[in-house]
Amino acid sequence: MAKDKIMIVGGYGAVGRVIATRLAEKFPGQVIVAGRNYDKANELSQATQGKVLPLALDVFNAHNTPEVLDGVSLVVMCLDQPDTRFVEMCLRNGVDYVDVTATYDFIVQVEALAEVAKAGGSTAVLSVGLAPGMTNLLARYAQSQFDDLQRLDIYALLGLGEVHGEAAVRWTVENLNATFTVQENGETRQVKSFEDGKQTVFPGKLGKRTAYRFDFSDQHVLPRTLGVNSVSMRLAFDSALATHLMAFYKKIGLFGLLRYRWAQDALVKLLMSFHFGSEIYVIQVDALGRVNGQIQEHSFAVTGEREARGTGLVVAEVATRLMTDDLPPGVFHIEQLFAPLSLINALENDDLQFHQSANRGVVSA
Ligand SMILES: NC(=O)c1ccc[n+]([C@@H]2O[C@H](COP(=O)([O-])OP(=O)(O)OC[C@H]3O[C@@H](n4cnc5c(N)ncnc54)[C@H](OP(=O)(O)O)[C@@H]3O)[C@@H](O)[C@H]2O)c1
Structure with a gap:
């Protein structure tokens, strides 16, 4: 059997369906959308005139059935898993993984x-999407602009008007009360979600905004992959009021309730119905370091509409390269395999805009 299929697990979800429809144009008849609900997978299949193929699959119970990977060259995972048993099955069986x-x-x-x-x-590629993903690529690009990069402050600003997927909303809610460690001047330091606000200047009309700590994976990965001593990651919403309200709720201890499952479920439901x-979306990296002996601060950003779409476009581009390019075997982060600008430029026709500025005051490139 030809091994030419791309299986997108969570393929009819908010992010997965963007990837599926994009890849279906490039690889018609080779894209499988998998999830626990066959009818939803089939609906997407029909909406693409059969260019994507439907599959009922519960990935949490599929680790003992390697036959589900027959004919599959690449698995794209669009949900959070409780363990790595399915990933291991892919990698053992010569299936690439994103x-x-x-x-x-x-x-x-x-x-x-x-x-x-x-x-x-x-080949497994991790940190794929916008945050992580685009954040990692911007960080690597930032490093190339300095003789000695000393600090990275990463920001994600998200629009509250978007209908986000349930898995993404649940992940955010689960992390609202997180305590985690970050690298600062080579030392580890404990921080908490939605505390320790910091201002930055976002591109265009958004201007100066405050964003708060959040436990995205990029800030933990980049000190290792780029060798940078200080990396932070903060989150803000398009509504400054909503951002400050979240910080206020955190301050008065309201998010302590999120240790109860019912409170998580209620907040997920509220956020899903409230737009x-x-x-x-804005993904931004502020970088501080030395150029020609002088300390400078530069900002690099990518802006676009609909975070799930932006995420899916980055993933589809990475998946395309895994299908067409000769990449080394192993486990990599996106910035370790791909030149940042080649990937960003490939997406600029999709309303995704790249901005950079020297010493603040962001201007479009
Ligand atoms: N890197 C980034 O920038 C970035 C950005 C946004 C989101 N994300 C991540 O992307 C993931 C998906 O987000 P989303 O917004 O697309 O969420 P979503 O719309 O809820 O999609 C999740 C999909 O996974 C399927 N699923 C859940 N459990 C499954 C199982 N056991 N077996 C097979 N399929 C299963 C769901 O369908 P059924 O329930 O019907 O099975 C659904 O189609 C989340 O993990 C989120 O954190 C990353």
């Missing part, structure tokens, strides 16, 4: 499968 997760603990577990991937001849504001 994961959109922003959960660092899981990423570390997949990194530990590097030898399995090499032995199986598989006001725009659909904009």
Whole structure:
């Protein structure tokens, strides 16, 4: 059997369907959308005139059935998994693997499968999407603009007008009350979600905004992949009021309730039914370092509409390269395999805009 299929797990979800429809244009008849609900997979198949193929699959119970991978060249994972058993099955069976997760603990577990991937001849790419993903690429590009990069402050600004997928909303809610460690001047320091606000200047009309700590995986990965001593990651919403309200709720201890599952479920439901504001997203990296002996600060950003779409476009581009290019076996982060500008430029026709500025005051490139 020809091994030419791309299986997108979570393929009819908010991110997965963007990837599926994009890849279906390039690889018609080779894209499988998998999820637990066959009818939803079939609906997407019909909407693409059969260019994507439907599959009922519960990936949490598929690790003992390698036959589901028959004919599959690449798996794209669009959901958070409780363990790496399915990933390991892919890598052992010579199937390439892409994961959109922003959960660092899981990423570390997949990194530990590097030898399995090499032995199986598989390439796994982690940190794929916008945050992580585009953040990692902008960080690597930023580093190339300095003689000595000393600090990276990463920001994601998300529009509250967008209908986000349930898995993405749940991940955000689960992390609202997180305590985690970050690298600062080479030392580890404990920080908490939605505390320690910092101002930056976002491109265009957004201007100066405050963003708060959040536990995206990129800030843990980049000190290792780029060798930078200080990396932070903060989140803001298009509504400054909503951003400040979240910080206020955190301050008065309201998010303590999120240790209860019912409170998480209620907040997920509320956020899923509540849309006001725009659909904009901004992914930005502020970098500080030395150029020609002088300390300088530069900003690099990517802006676009609809975060799920932006995420899916990055993933589809990475998946395309895995299908067409000769890449080494092993486990990699996006910035370790791809030149940042080649990937960003490939997406600029899709309303995704790249901005850079020297010493603040962001201007479009
Ligand atoms: N890197 C980034 O920039 C970035 C950005 C956004 C989101 N994300 C991540 O992307 C993931 C997907 O987000 P989303 O917004 O697309 O969420 P979503 O719309 O809820 O999609 C998740 C999909 O996974 C499927 N699924 C859930 N459990 C499954 C299982 N056991 N077996 C097979 N399929 C299963 C769901 O369908 P059924 O329930 O019907 O099975 C659904 O189609 C999340 O993990 C999120 O954190 C990453």
